[in-house]
Amino acid sequence: MKLSAELRAFEGRLGHRFAAPHLLSEAVTHASMSTPNRDDNQRLEFLGDRVLGLVMAEALLDKDRAASEGQLAPRFNALVRKETCADVAREIDIGAVLRLGRSEMLSGGRRKQALLGDAMEAVIAAVYLDAGFDTAREMILRLWGVRIGSVDADARDAKTALQEWAQARGQQPPSYALVKRSGPDHAPVFTIAVTLDSGETAQASGSAKRQAEQEAAKDLLARMEQDT
Incomplete structure:
Protein backbone atom coordinates (compact mmCIF):
# COMPACT_ATOMS: atom_id res chain seq x y z
CA MET A 1 0.00 0.00 0.00
CA ALA A 155 -2.67 15.30 38.42
CA ARG A 156 -4.40 17.58 40.86
CA ASP A 157 -8.08 17.39 39.97
CA ALA A 158 -9.38 20.90 40.63
CA LYS A 159 -13.02 19.87 41.21
CA THR A 160 -11.99 17.27 43.78
CA ALA A 161 -9.57 19.67 45.47
CA LEU A 162 -12.22 22.41 45.70
CA GLN A 163 -14.76 19.99 47.14
CA GLU A 164 -12.25 18.82 49.75
CA TRP A 165 -11.46 22.45 50.60
CA ALA A 166 -15.16 23.25 51.08
CA GLN A 167 -15.97 20.15 53.13
CA ALA A 168 -12.98 20.73 55.39
CA ARG A 169 -14.66 24.02 56.32
CA GLY A 170 -18.11 22.54 56.91
CA GLN A 171 -19.56 23.60 53.57
CA GLN A 172 -21.62 21.61 51.10
CA PRO A 173 -19.91 20.48 47.87
CA PRO A 174 -19.60 23.27 45.28
CA SER A 175 -22.42 23.61 42.76
CA TYR A 176 -21.87 23.96 39.00
CA ALA A 177 -24.23 25.62 36.54
CA LEU A 178 -24.16 26.22 32.82
CA VAL A 179 -24.17 29.99 32.28
CA LYS A 180 -24.27 29.94 28.49
CA ARG A 181 -23.46 27.92 25.41
CA SER A 182 -22.09 29.82 22.45
CA GLY A 183 -20.35 29.15 19.15
CA PRO A 184 -21.45 26.95 16.23
CA ASP A 185 -22.59 23.36 16.74
CA HIS A 186 -19.29 21.99 15.47
CA ALA A 187 -17.22 24.12 17.87
CA PRO A 188 -19.30 24.93 20.96
CA VAL A 189 -18.05 26.98 23.90
CA PHE A 190 -19.49 26.30 27.34
CA THR A 191 -19.33 28.83 30.17
CA ILE A 192 -19.71 27.28 33.62
CA ALA A 193 -20.10 28.94 37.01
CA VAL A 194 -19.04 27.27 40.26
CA THR A 195 -20.43 28.54 43.56
CA LEU A 196 -19.63 27.80 47.20
CA ASP A 197 -22.08 27.85 50.12
CA SER A 198 -20.40 31.02 51.32
CA GLY A 199 -21.31 32.79 48.09
CA GLU A 200 -17.93 32.93 46.36
CA THR A 201 -18.14 32.11 42.67
CA ALA A 202 -16.02 31.87 39.54
CA GLN A 203 -16.65 31.31 35.85
CA ALA A 204 -14.65 29.72 33.06
CA SER A 205 -15.20 28.66 29.47
CA GLY A 206 -14.09 25.63 27.47
CA SER A 207 -14.90 23.48 24.47
CA ALA A 208 -16.34 20.82 26.80
CA LYS A 209 -18.38 21.17 29.99
CA ARG A 210 -15.90 19.13 32.00
CA GLN A 211 -13.04 21.34 30.88
CA ALA A 212 -14.94 24.50 31.82
CA GLU A 213 -15.88 23.05 35.22
CA GLN A 214 -12.27 22.17 35.95
CA GLU A 215 -11.03 25.63 34.97
CA ALA A 216 -13.71 27.36 37.05
CA ALA A 217 -12.90 25.18 40.06
CA LYS A 218 -9.19 25.83 39.60
CA ASP A 219 -9.72 29.60 39.50
CA LEU A 220 -11.98 29.63 42.56
CA LEU A 221 -9.71 27.32 44.56
CA ALA A 222 -6.68 29.48 43.83
CA ARG A 223 -8.55 32.56 44.97
CA MET A 224 -9.81 30.92 48.17
CA GLU A 225 -6.39 29.53 49.07
CA GLN A 226 -4.82 32.93 48.48
CA ASP A 227 -7.38 34.62 50.71
CA THR A 228 -6.79 32.16 53.54
Whole structure:
Protein backbone atom coordinates (compact mmCIF):
# COMPACT_ATOMS: atom_id res chain seq x y z
CA MET A 1 0.00 0.00 0.00
CA LYS A 2 1.25 3.46 -0.91
CA LEU A 3 0.59 6.29 1.52
CA SER A 4 -0.55 9.73 0.43
CA ALA A 5 1.81 12.69 0.63
CA GLU A 6 -0.15 13.93 3.66
CA LEU A 7 0.36 10.65 5.53
CA ARG A 8 4.05 10.57 4.60
CA ALA A 9 4.39 14.05 6.06
CA PHE A 10 2.55 12.86 9.17
CA GLU A 11 5.05 10.01 9.54
CA GLY A 12 7.72 12.68 9.79
CA ARG A 13 5.84 14.52 12.53
CA LEU A 14 5.25 11.23 14.32
CA GLY A 15 8.87 10.16 14.02
CA HIS A 16 8.12 6.69 12.63
CA ARG A 17 8.15 5.32 9.09
CA PHE A 18 5.75 2.38 8.75
CA ALA A 19 6.86 -0.93 7.32
CA ALA A 20 3.16 -1.84 7.06
CA PRO A 21 1.51 1.40 5.85
CA HIS A 22 -2.02 -0.05 6.07
CA LEU A 23 -1.74 0.16 9.86
CA LEU A 24 -1.36 3.93 9.75
CA SER A 25 -4.18 4.21 7.22
CA GLU A 26 -6.46 2.24 9.55
CA ALA A 27 -5.38 4.25 12.60
CA VAL A 28 -6.57 7.54 11.07
CA THR A 29 -9.86 6.19 9.70
CA HIS A 30 -12.86 7.14 11.83
CA ALA A 31 -15.89 4.86 12.07
CA SER A 32 -17.90 7.36 10.00
CA MET A 33 -15.59 6.57 7.05
CA SER A 34 -15.43 2.78 7.38
CA THR A 35 -16.71 0.47 4.63
CA PRO A 36 -16.73 -3.31 4.13
CA ASN A 37 -13.33 -2.91 2.47
CA ARG A 38 -11.91 -0.36 4.91
CA ASP A 39 -11.48 -0.90 8.66
CA ASP A 40 -11.90 1.95 11.13
CA ASN A 41 -9.62 2.71 14.08
CA GLN A 42 -11.78 1.48 16.97
CA ARG A 43 -9.96 -1.81 17.51
CA LEU A 44 -6.59 -0.08 17.32
CA GLU A 45 -7.81 2.52 19.82
CA PHE A 46 -8.61 -0.28 22.28
CA LEU A 47 -5.10 -1.70 21.96
CA GLY A 48 -3.35 1.66 21.98
CA ASP A 49 -5.00 2.63 25.24
CA ARG A 50 -3.41 -0.44 26.87
CA VAL A 51 0.01 0.16 25.36
CA LEU A 52 -0.06 3.79 26.51
CA GLY A 53 -1.10 2.69 29.99
CA LEU A 54 1.77 0.25 30.34
CA VAL A 55 4.34 2.78 29.12
CA MET A 56 3.08 5.44 31.52
CA ALA A 57 2.93 3.04 34.46
CA GLU A 58 6.56 2.06 33.84
CA ALA A 59 7.63 5.68 33.41
CA LEU A 60 5.97 6.78 36.65
CA LEU A 61 7.49 3.93 38.64
CA ASP A 62 10.91 4.78 37.26
CA LYS A 63 10.45 8.51 37.88
CA ASP A 64 9.54 8.15 41.57
CA ARG A 65 10.57 4.87 43.13
CA ALA A 66 9.26 5.90 46.54
CA ALA A 67 5.74 6.87 45.42
CA SER A 68 2.79 4.93 46.80
CA GLU A 69 -0.04 3.56 44.68
CA GLY A 70 -2.23 6.38 45.98
CA GLN A 71 0.27 8.93 44.69
CA LEU A 72 0.82 7.19 41.36
CA ALA A 73 -2.83 6.70 40.41
CA PRO A 74 -3.78 10.37 39.85
CA ARG A 75 -0.52 10.99 37.98
CA PHE A 76 -1.26 8.02 35.75
CA ASN A 77 -4.81 9.20 35.09
CA ALA A 78 -3.54 12.66 34.14
CA LEU A 79 -1.15 11.22 31.57
CA VAL A 80 -3.52 8.76 29.86
CA ARG A 81 -6.80 10.68 29.94
CA LYS A 82 -8.46 11.58 26.67
CA GLU A 83 -7.70 15.29 27.04
CA THR A 84 -3.96 14.61 27.23
CA CYS A 85 -4.06 12.28 24.24
CA ALA A 86 -5.93 14.96 22.29
CA ASP A 87 -3.34 17.59 23.25
CA VAL A 88 -0.54 15.38 21.92
CA ALA A 89 -2.60 14.68 18.79
CA ARG A 90 -2.92 18.42 18.16
CA GLU A 91 0.83 18.91 18.51
CA ILE A 92 1.50 16.46 15.68
CA ASP A 93 -1.62 17.58 13.78
CA ILE A 94 -3.42 14.26 13.54
CA GLY A 95 -6.54 16.21 12.63
CA ALA A 96 -5.06 17.08 9.24
CA VAL A 97 -4.92 13.40 8.22
CA LEU A 98 -8.07 12.03 9.85
CA ARG A 99 -10.36 10.24 7.41
CA LEU A 100 -13.90 11.24 8.29
CA GLY A 101 -17.35 10.72 6.88
CA ARG A 102 -19.19 13.74 5.52
CA SER A 103 -21.28 14.29 8.65
CA GLU A 104 -18.24 14.31 10.93
CA MET A 105 -16.36 16.50 8.49
CA LEU A 106 -19.15 19.08 8.47
CA SER A 107 -19.47 19.03 12.26
CA GLY A 108 -15.80 19.89 12.80
CA GLY A 109 -14.57 16.38 13.55
CA ARG A 110 -10.93 17.28 12.89
CA ARG A 111 -11.02 19.47 15.99
CA LYS A 112 -13.10 17.27 18.30
CA GLN A 113 -11.27 16.24 21.43
CA ALA A 114 -12.74 12.73 21.56
CA LEU A 115 -11.86 11.97 17.93
CA LEU A 116 -8.32 13.31 18.31
CA GLY A 117 -7.73 11.37 21.53
CA ASP A 118 -9.06 8.17 20.00
CA ALA A 119 -6.89 8.62 16.91
CA MET A 120 -3.80 9.18 19.05
CA GLU A 121 -4.40 5.89 20.84
CA ALA A 122 -4.97 4.14 17.51
CA VAL A 123 -1.70 5.51 16.12
CA ILE A 124 0.12 4.21 19.20
CA ALA A 125 -1.31 0.76 18.53
CA ALA A 126 -0.33 0.99 14.87
CA VAL A 127 3.29 1.74 15.80
CA TYR A 128 3.26 -1.09 18.35
CA LEU A 129 2.01 -3.60 15.77
CA ASP A 130 4.35 -2.27 13.10
CA ALA A 131 7.60 -2.18 15.08
CA GLY A 132 7.10 -3.64 18.56
CA PHE A 133 6.81 -2.39 22.12
CA ASP A 134 10.24 -0.77 22.42
CA THR A 135 9.61 1.47 19.41
CA ALA A 136 6.13 2.36 20.66
CA ARG A 137 7.54 3.18 24.08
CA GLU A 138 10.23 5.44 22.63
CA MET A 139 7.67 7.30 20.57
CA ILE A 140 5.25 7.75 23.47
CA LEU A 141 7.93 9.02 25.85
CA ARG A 142 9.16 11.44 23.20
CA LEU A 143 5.71 12.79 22.37
CA TRP A 144 4.54 13.04 25.98
CA GLY A 145 7.89 14.61 26.89
CA VAL A 146 7.75 17.20 29.67
CA ARG A 147 4.24 16.12 30.65
CA ILE A 148 5.74 13.16 32.49
CA GLY A 149 8.10 15.34 34.48
CA SER A 150 5.43 17.91 35.36
CA VAL A 151 2.60 15.48 36.01
CA ASP A 152 2.29 16.29 39.72
CA ALA A 153 0.69 19.63 38.88
CA ASP A 154 -1.55 18.16 36.17
CA ALA A 155 -2.67 15.30 38.42
CA ARG A 156 -4.40 17.58 40.86
CA ASP A 157 -8.08 17.39 39.97
CA ALA A 158 -9.38 20.90 40.63
CA LYS A 159 -13.02 19.87 41.21
CA THR A 160 -11.99 17.27 43.78
CA ALA A 161 -9.57 19.67 45.47
CA LEU A 162 -12.22 22.41 45.70
CA GLN A 163 -14.76 19.99 47.14
CA GLU A 164 -12.25 18.82 49.75
CA TRP A 165 -11.46 22.45 50.60
CA ALA A 166 -15.16 23.25 51.08
CA GLN A 167 -15.97 20.15 53.13
CA ALA A 168 -12.98 20.73 55.39
CA ARG A 169 -14.66 24.02 56.32
CA GLY A 170 -18.11 22.54 56.91
CA GLN A 171 -19.56 23.60 53.57
CA GLN A 172 -21.62 21.61 51.10
CA PRO A 173 -19.91 20.48 47.87
CA PRO A 174 -19.60 23.27 45.28
CA SER A 175 -22.42 23.61 42.76
CA TYR A 176 -21.87 23.96 39.00
CA ALA A 177 -24.23 25.62 36.54
CA LEU A 178 -24.16 26.22 32.82
CA VAL A 179 -24.17 29.99 32.28
CA LYS A 180 -24.27 29.94 28.49
CA ARG A 181 -23.46 27.92 25.41
CA SER A 182 -22.09 29.82 22.45
CA GLY A 183 -20.35 29.15 19.15
CA PRO A 184 -21.45 26.95 16.23
CA ASP A 185 -22.59 23.36 16.74
CA HIS A 186 -19.29 21.99 15.47
CA ALA A 187 -17.22 24.12 17.87
CA PRO A 188 -19.30 24.93 20.96
CA VAL A 189 -18.05 26.98 23.90
CA PHE A 190 -19.49 26.30 27.34
CA THR A 191 -19.33 28.83 30.17
CA ILE A 192 -19.71 27.28 33.62
CA ALA A 193 -20.10 28.94 37.01
CA VAL A 194 -19.04 27.27 40.26
CA THR A 195 -20.43 28.54 43.56
CA LEU A 196 -19.63 27.80 47.20
CA ASP A 197 -22.08 27.85 50.12
CA SER A 198 -20.40 31.02 51.32
CA GLY A 199 -21.31 32.79 48.09
CA GLU A 200 -17.93 32.93 46.36
CA THR A 201 -18.14 32.11 42.67
CA ALA A 202 -16.02 31.87 39.54
CA GLN A 203 -16.65 31.31 35.85
CA ALA A 204 -14.65 29.72 33.06
CA SER A 205 -15.20 28.66 29.47
CA GLY A 206 -14.09 25.63 27.47
CA SER A 207 -14.90 23.48 24.47
CA ALA A 208 -16.34 20.82 26.80
CA LYS A 209 -18.38 21.17 29.99
CA ARG A 210 -15.90 19.13 32.00
CA GLN A 211 -13.04 21.34 30.88
CA ALA A 212 -14.94 24.50 31.82
CA GLU A 213 -15.88 23.05 35.22
CA GLN A 214 -12.27 22.17 35.95
CA GLU A 215 -11.03 25.63 34.97
CA ALA A 216 -13.71 27.36 37.05
CA ALA A 217 -12.90 25.18 40.06
CA LYS A 218 -9.19 25.83 39.60
CA ASP A 219 -9.72 29.60 39.50
CA LEU A 220 -11.98 29.63 42.56
CA LEU A 221 -9.71 27.32 44.56
CA ALA A 222 -6.68 29.48 43.83
CA ARG A 223 -8.55 32.56 44.97
CA MET A 224 -9.81 30.92 48.17
CA GLU A 225 -6.39 29.53 49.07
CA GLN A 226 -4.82 32.93 48.48
CA ASP A 227 -7.38 34.62 50.71
CA THR A 228 -6.79 32.16 53.54
